[in-house]
Amino acid sequence: MFFLDPYCGSNDEQAKYAPLIWQSLNEPIYLSVQNPDMFSPEHHYCFGTDRRFTEVTHDEVADIASAMQVAREAFLQGFDTILMTCSDSELRSVLGRSKESFPEWIWRDKSRIAQRMREEVRKGNLIFVPTHEDLRACVKAIQEDRQKRPLFSAQQSGQFDPRPATQSMHGKSPRMPPSLDRPSYLRESASLGDALPFEYQSGVQDGEAFDLASQKTKTPNIGAPGTWYSNPGSGQMRLYGDTGAPVIDLDFDHRHNGMIPHAHNWNNGVRDTDDEVVPFSPWNH
Incomplete structure (x- = not known):
């Protein structure tokens, strides 16, 4: 299970990491947009490495959460382009993963389905999940920047x-x-x-x-x-x-x-x- 606060707008701190996520935007939407209740950040972060998910520290979990916020912002910024490659059936399948229920008229129109799906990602009811490699690259950049911050003398x-x-x-x-x-x-x-x-x-x-x-x-x-x-x-x-x-x-x-x-x-x-x-x-x- 994973939780993201509702999206409240772009900020420079997150935007500078967005280029690390762009490759993930090319993934099929039915693979990259998931129900947060079905997502484990520790498992996803460690997949394909020698680390076990139980070895992920609390600080790393916080950095993963920050990277997931970056990923969401990149997804929302590039949504119109992503939408061009999506079929009606893909959009229906993804929106159906939300815990929310929608009126019948939403499902009759592709543009309404897309609009509602974008809103669900913005609210955190659906999450955009970058590839394992992009997530680790973003987390690493966040950690390196934090280490560069000066401390009190x-x-x-x-x-x-x-x-x-x-x-x-x-x-x-x-x-x-x-x-x-x-x-x-x-x-x-x-x-x-x-x-x-x-x-x-x-x-x-x-x-x-x-x-x-x-x-x-x-x-x-x-x-x-x-x-x-x-x-x-x-x-x-x-x-x-x-x-x-x-x-x-x-x-x-x-x-x-x-x-x-x-x-x-x-x-x-x-x-x-x-x-x-x-x-x-x-x-x-």
Whole structure:
């Protein structure tokens, strides 16, 4: 099973990897567009290599998800050209893989079938799956670019430890999910001071524009429990709780309530509003 957030528009960070996917656009559509419930990213990524799918790390899964977003954008951008090579029966077969039901009049016209299929890919109810080789090439490029991002110098902070830097505002502070090794009925709310330290990567200019919709397309909403994910585009860092859902966002590239950087708490799948952000500092005290 695989999940992609709905498509919210093109962004430069994804577009630069699109040429690595173009070869996959030549594959028959009935092979490349699949039901996400039937797709295993780890199996697809490892197919034809010496690696077992169980060896794929959580970080690699996040990179695969980013590569799949790149693949979807390439597919949507090239959809009109792809459509020219598709028969009515192929389009019907692919649209039928969606979990959604469609009225009878949709199935009577090829253009309506194509339009609805494109919309299902945009929403994530269908996914465009690149070839094994193209997927691995895109993941490799994403990983190499992330490794090139400069880190804070040792004089500043070789490791970003938010525990001594957490501040309070209106009685609130960034929160950390309860201890993952305790039963849920014994867990209590904990502060960010209980979280493990993580490394902060710089490279985002102060005052850059912030697009929340774009953020959501790049930062996965599901992750390995108790881990941090660093957004390769904005630098945003997200902490996942014991269910794999987000619990904290640390934002560095934009200002809310006059604060940069700042933190958002998540509650029951809903992120705090811009007026509820809390401050923190990436510098050790």
